Amino acid sequence: MRRSAKTRLTGSQRIDPSARISPRAILGSDVVVGPFTIIGDNVSIGENTVIQDHCSIGASGSARPLTIGRNSTIRSHSVIYCGSTFGDGLETGHHVVIRENSRVGLNMRIGNFSDLEGDCVIGDFCRLHGYAHVGKGSRIGDFAWIYSLVTLTNDPLPPSSVLDPVTVGDGCVICVGATLLPGTVLGRGAFVSAGSIAHGHVPDGAVIHGPDGCAVNHVSSLMHPAKGLRHPWMRHYTGKYPQSAKRRLERLQKDILASRNAPDTQI
Amino acid sequence: MRRSAKTRLTGSQRIDPSARISPRAILGSDVVVGPFTIIGDNVSIGENTVIQDHCSIGASGSARPLTIGRNSTIRSHSVIYCGSTFGDGLETGHHVVIRENSRVGLNMRIGNFSDLEGDCVIGDFCRLHGYAHVGKGSRIGDFAWIYSLVTLTNDPLPPSSVLDPVTVGDGCVICVGATLLPGTVLGRGAFVSAGSIAHGHVPDGAVIHGPDGCAVNHVSSLMHPAKGLRHPWMRHYTGKYPQSAKRRLERLQKDILASRNAPDTQI
């Protein structure tokens, strides 16, 4: 571990002696870095963030700066390239790969073995589970949910050099094993059911089902009375978000409910 | 590497000097620990077990004890949380993640990149291939087979805080890319074919096929005469199990065969 005046090293930080931290990295107060972790040049890590063991942070890619916000947790064996910006409260699983030049909002959570391929723009409070593959150039709004084994593709006729990435609206839910074909645009609050293949323009609040990606319903019809659950999901699931997000969730719920009556969602 | 009286360090152990082992960990005789591996407090590792390089064992999660049985192999880059118990003969692939508070029987094998999400109860001699995702709270019997990219879900209407995990009976076979929807209960010896989506209560010995998870057959009708294979699989595949498991496999085979005539499997 090498250090220089540029690295703010305070008594409140806990840096494992085996960690390899560039003297040019900036670490906020109370940052914790685990054993065998590498932190490269041009990395800035906000206060109170924990980087666990065996990670490579800002050690690959361009010389552009990497900024990780405050109060974040990067779990072990994760790889984050240079050139991206993450808001406060980032939380990664283990063995995550995040490539260069993405702009990510507040409190993204991205699960074990997920792969964010670079040049993405992602809003606040997004949740990605494991083995989620977000293709290069994807656009994801706020409050989106992307479950395990979901793939956001971008090549319209593989293999080609044409990039036709997908767009995921605020509050969308993409269930386990679903695929978004290149150029898919999911409207706000759309719901893609498990194993479905979505494509084209999907109206706000539409439920997509099956290998042909048909819109079969509006999310407000999704419910599980025995368990007390009803969509849009903001009705039954807001407890895990901070107070500051509540108003935004209420507004989003109202908008998605209103989309029931929009002409392009008369399914 | 720090050591104390509490760690039984005998001449028969081979601990790489770069490994970071808590002085509170208990290592049995002949244990091998590879380079750059971390072993946390409250970890107990049975004799003759090999922990390869770049692992994090008991370094995350609660302060509850982690017990790994004898004659086990943990392959490189694996992460095992605190609070679980594994019987003898555990074998993991590379880059495996196993979260807290699971109870696992004898000789589980879990393949590369698989993810066991915690609070699970798993019987003896289970085999999981790669990229298998076992959701929190899953129950798996003895002798189950779970192939690559299989997901055991638990959220009945995602996202919610309701946990409705799945149950997999003894001797079940879940083929590549299959999904078990929340609350699925697979009867003993059920077979879920590649890419299928199973749900609800599946009778003993039923074959599930397709995106709607229909029961199409009884496993005793599955055969491959040219290759000399016939289900239940214990007919053609027992050579890899220890002698002590043979009687249990014979009994299980007999039970599954008998389920052909059960009223709820007249398909």
Next chain:
Amino acid sequence: MRRSAKTRLTGSQRIDPSARISPRAILGSDVVVGPFTIIGDNVSIGENTVIQDHCSIGASGSARPLTIGRNSTIRSHSVIYCGSTFGDGLETGHHVVIRENSRVGLNMRIGNFSDLEGDCVIGDFCRLHGYAHVGKGSRIGDFAWIYSLVTLTNDPLPPSSVLDPVTVGDGCVICVGATLLPGTVLGRGAFVSAGSIAHGHVPDGAVIHGPDGCAVNHVSSLMHPAKGLRHPWMRHYTGKYPQSAKRRLERLQKDILASRNAPDTQI
């Protein structure tokens, strides 16, 4: 880091001091080895190759030699077993696992979290994306494309000890989430669409679609006029291959086009 006369250590190499390199390994000139990487006995690495951090190279498996060609890049957290041979220009993603005894041609690229299970024969210029699982004993020709979450299986009636691996012809394209069932033989230039399950003998240039793996078309009918793309893919995508590959690609394109008129592809 231990060294002996056998390791060619020149001033042009850059070996991180924390790397653990066997004194029996042979490293070419200008090789770079990152922090916390392990290189075992009997490993030979060609000149100008970069092995990033946290890798295990030739540290598992048999005592058979592992040969990695020149100008290769092995990204972080990768695991490569003993006993395989890779041509020049190998490029791996992060967290890749490659097991023993495979023979791989020139310039293979294999993406993050992919798993090559051993005893495979793979031609030149193959491209595998992330989470690709290549079962033991698979045969893959030249210029094949295998996208994310594709599985090449090999067990005809799981679980069994019978090995019935797949064969992938030159120039094939296997799209995201597709599965090749055991014994599948894909003719040259075949195209398997996203999420399909292929089986049996697939004619040259056939397009496979859907869960039953039906041949629905010839690849020459696949086009995306708005984007200027038309199959066979060598028409619109050759820029990323070296000049030396161009003649081979032209010949392959011609052969695949000619297969339109072959009697077994009159679909």
